Amino acid sequence: MDEPRSPFGPDPDLAEEASWVDADPEMLELGAEAVADREAEVLQADGAAALEQRRQRRYLVRALLRSPTFMTGAVIVLFWVFMALFSTYITQSPTAQDAAAALKPPSAAHLFGTDELGRDVLARTMAGARTVLIIAPLSTMLALLWGSMIGLVAGFYRGYTDEVMMRLIDVLLALPIIITSILVLSLLGTGLTIIIITIGALFTPVVSRTVRSAVIGEREREYVMAARLRGERSPFVMAREILPNITQPLIVEATIRLGYAVFTAATLSFLGFGLGPPSPDWGLTISTERIYLQIAPWTVLFAAFALATLVVGVNLITDGLSRVFSK
Amino acid sequence: MLRLIGRRLLLMVPTLILASVLIFALAEVLPGDVGRSILGIYATQEQVDFLNHQLGADRPLVVRWASWAGNFVTGDWGESPVQKIPVRPTVMKALGNSLVLAGFALVIIVPLSILLGVFAGLRRDSLLDRGITISTLSMTVIPEFVSGVVLLYVFAVWLKWLPVTALPPEGAPFYERFYYLILPAIPLMFLELGYIARMARVGTVQVLAMPYIRTAVLKGLPRRRVIFGHVLRNAMVPTVTVIGSQVGWLIGGLAVIETLFVYPGIGKLMVDAALAHDLPMLEASVLMVAIIYMLANLLADIVVALLNPRIRMGG
Numbered sequence: 001m002d003e004p005r006s007p008f009g010p011d012p013d014l015a016e017e018a019s020w021v022d023a024d025p026e027m028l029e030l031g032a033e034a035v036a037d038r039e040a041e042v043l044q045a046d047g048a049a050a051l052e053q054r055r056q057r058r059y060l061v062r063a064l065l066r067s068p069t070f071m072t073g074a075v076i077v078l079f080w081v082f083m084a085l086f087s088t089y090i091t092q093s094p095t096a097q098d099a100a101a102a103l104k105p106p107s108a109a110h111l112f113g114t115d116e117l118g119r120d121v122l123a124r125t126m127a128g129a130r131t132v133l134i135i136a137p138l139s140t141m142l143a144l145l146w147g148s149m150i151g152l153v154a155g156f157y158r159g160y161t162d163e164v165m166m167r168l169i170d171v172l173l174a175l176p177i178i179i180t181s182i183l184v185l186s187l188l189g190t191g192l193t194i195i196i197i198t199i200g201a202l203f204t205p206v207v208s209r210t211v212r213s214a215v216i217g218e219r220e221r222e223y224v225m226a227a228r229l230r231g232e233r234s235p236f237v238m239a240r241e242i243l244p245n246i247t248q249p250l251i252v253e254a255t256i257r258l259g260y261a262v263f264t265a266a267t268l269s270f271l272g273f274g275l276g277p278p279s280p281d282w283g284l285t286i287s288t289e290r291i292y293l294q295i296a297p298w299t300v301l302f303a304a305f306a307l308a309t310l311v312v313g314v315n316l317i318t319d320g321l322s323r324v325f326s327k
Numbered sequence: 328m329l330r331l332i333g334r335r336l337l338l339m340v341p342t343l344i345l346a347s348v349l350i351f352a353l354a355e356v357l358p359g360d361v362g363r364s365i366l367g368i369y370a371t372q373e374q375v376d377f378l379n380h381q382l383g384a385d386r387p388l389v390v391r392w393a394s395w396a397g398n399f400v401t402g403d404w405g406e407s408p409v410q411k412i413p414v415r416p417t418v419m420k421a422l423g424n425s426l427v428l429a430g431f432a433l434v435i436i437v438p439l440s441i442l443l444g445v446f447a448g449l450r451r452d453s454l455l456d457r458g459i460t461i462s463t464l465s466m467t468v469i470p471e472f473v474s475g476v477v478l479l480y481v482f483a484v485w486l487k488w489l490p491v492t493a494l495p496p497e498g499a500p501f502y503e504r505f506y507y508l509i510l511p512a513i514p515l516m517f518l519e520l521g522y523i524a525r526m527a528r529v530g531t532v533q534v535l536a537m538p539y540i541r542t543a544v545l546k547g548l549p550r551r552r553v554i555f556g557h558v559l560r561n562a563m564v565p566t567v568t569v570i571g572s573q574v575g576w577l578i579g580g581l582a583v584i585e586t587l588f589v590y591p592g593i594g595k596l597m598v599d600a601a602l603a604h605d606l607p608m609l610e611a612s613v614l615m616v617a618i619i620y621m622l623a624n625l626l627a628d629i630v631v632a633l634l635n636p637r638i639r640m641g642g
Binding site: 179 | 345349473576578602613616
């Protein structure tokens, strides 16, 4: 029942290398450095190690900047982030009504036309990114936080703890995510906080599985053993030794979840479980304006295109990241 | 093989029980006062108490869950307090409608996307490969209501090739139904297209690298037989697995598409019941969806086992 990776996610050609964290000699080096770091004063190796680490990071950043997929996605997403933050200073008000100018086609006064209340569609389209860009990243962060904690503990202790935690996690996946969120939101009422927590909780199982399998790949490694022999406590080993060594799969997982979170948040608001009017949210706009599709298609289509670009943008970032990381 | 199926069916029972507890807990515990949420804030406390007693909502939780689950198993699904109609025939009819829609979409999209994926895999890293991969995946990640309204606009409003509604008028012949289902089915196809094509492509690429393919080619088998006899068969395993795991998103997609096209399926039923706080209808339809979801996953596992002798024997 494993959920497949993001469509643009790591190329499953490399599925054999799913343990690429393991196989990658560079990561081995990084692992060795984590140990070296701790004994830096004694070994006087920290200078060299830190230098090496910085070199690694610079190499990754440069590879990302050179990746057309990543850069296209980044530009699209940054555009919407910018619009979410500043669109009100650039465009007209997204909520100001003008009954005299209702359902007017695109013109010089209203580049994208107006909706049934005479509101400027351009302003609403640009401001529509706001809710999705609040909900999706925050719920992704929640899912990452909870998923990492569960995955670290389950993967580190294995045995009974692992078994019980994973079974409990499975129950959350017994229903499709959209269905469970509809159930929860219809009964708890809707509001930004509840939506964020619901999506975060429902994405936690998948994240915890990814983290768990990455942890299992790491726990037998020398640096973990070294830390244990030094007498480090388990929480320290998990948080300070293992976690820094699984950041790459974590980052990829985060961008994958972000794409799904945008998808889910938009879908929920389309179905009527998001914010209510007069929010310019895209899902809500498409759902309320679709009755005008035949006489005033611009009220619907611009929001649809905007949402499509954002989703594709996030997925391009995912694709670019996973390609660079798996090289 | 039979033992594998039997064991998996048995394993479904505890998961289903847990899922039913989850649904029940969400539906009946979280909102607090059931009678109050049905009657609204203007009803008197006596009326609320009376309704709670009538509904049995004043009994202990475990008893209520057991009687609800028991009634579900024996086929007594109660009556919707909102719509005043019996739940079971309504859910079953909606389920039937949804199966027609989803089945129609799957029958077209599965072979088509496998074909595209294999095609891309055979010409790995070519322009065609990149083109197929990028375009199918873009279609998949875009929410289905977005592609839905765009298609609706282009084909129904602008070009007028297809009807705006999803149901034919009363009394139309059966095959007419599918003509009306084309437009709602396409976004559902998009939803599956990217994943299936991707897995088929990956499967093909992996199989092509196997020594036995080289053997088959070197011993002079025609290309066609290599592809259909060896490549396709072995590339199917990851593909079928991903089709099974996509059923969850397909069900979510049904909820969205049925709402968009006002099609009386189980997805729309669920969304409407949730919005109207119609608990018996909501619980029954969600539990039904859970069962379908698990059966679909089981079916995918069985097909994978049939395709892969190692799993078949070892199972």
